[in-house]
Amino acid sequence: MNVDELDQYIKSECKAYDIFIEKAREEQNNKNSRRQPNKRFNPEKVEREAQKMWKTVIANLHEKLQSDKSLKRGSAISWKAFMNENNILENFEDSMGELELSE
Helix, strand or coil, X not given: CCHHHHHHHHHHHCCHHXXXXXXXXXXXXXXXXXXXXXXXXXXXXXXXXXXXXXXXHHHHHHHHXXXXXXXXXXXXXXXXXXXXXXXXXXXXXXXXXXXXXXX
């Protein structure tokens, strides 16, 4: 399973993305409000920055999962089975709920 497949799987199977992206948008808006008025980002740029944060989270999760020898060259089915057996999605969703973003 590649990073994009993992991203789509997580978005379709749990609320981790929704939870995270709401927090990331809030964080990016807070950062933006501290910028000088002439250097503030427009809403689209704020959204892109929040999405970049999510991509980083997913890339890190993918790297951690891929470090398991059984998943190195495993199919998407084996990845999904591994995640189900180890409650990865539930734990990931819980961690997003507990996450606090701040500088």
